[in-house]
Amino acid sequence: MITIIQRVTQAQVCIAGQQVGTIDSGIMALVAIERQDSEKSAQRLFERIINYRIFPDDPGRMNLNLQSIQGGLLLVPQFTLAADTNSGNRPSFTPAATPEKGEVLFNYFVSYAKQNYPLIETGEFGADMQVSLTNDGPVTFTLKV
Template sequence: MRALIQRVTQAEVMVENENIGAIDSGLLVLVGIEKGDDEARADKLLHKLLHYRVFADEADKMNLNVQQAGGSLLLVSQFTLAADTGSGMRPSFSSAAPPAEGERLFTYLIEQARLRGAVLGVGIETGRFGANMQISLLNDGPVTFLLES
């Protein structure tokens, strides 16, 4: 399971001209689910998302996690993160989880994020699995990392 995280000052997801998810300060998380991924990998990724220190402290060092910074998560499924781009001029998606399995694990990730986020005071917003989404964001920094579980 892969996640491309971007520290943002704001981000939103639109589907058919409707805003379906938006956050102010926090992390935009693009999630790629691969064959063989399971709940344990989703749990490990979520732990990283909630505890990864990418927000500046008072000394302007990356020492705060999303909770400590008072931020939120915007979770968006993106199967293209599972692409194999190692050869040729066209990506292969043979390593991506089948759609039904990807949706099941993405839904699990959202459910767990909402449970843990509620305890930690971290807001959770989402995109829509399988939808054609338009995402807008203001990357803060820019700060972008690829996490794998």
């Protein structure tokens, strides 16, 4: 699994003009499922996101995690992160999980996240989504499990 996490002051996802997920201060995570991923991968990725120290403490150092600041977590499925872009002028999606597997595993990831953290919002797998955010910093990281 691959994710790009961004520290945000706000983020939202809309589908067909309707807001389906929104957070204030926290993390917006774009999430891709690859062919070899499993429920164990999903659990490990969630633990990394929730514990990754990207929020400033009093001296301004990145020493606090999402739980420390009680921030929101917006999970957005984005299969294009799994693309192979090493050659040519068009991405190959061979590394990405099939849409069926991707949907099952993304839904498991969301369910696991909601069981373990109260401030979860999501996009919708397979939907045409409009994502907006205010990146705080900017602070952006790629995590892979």
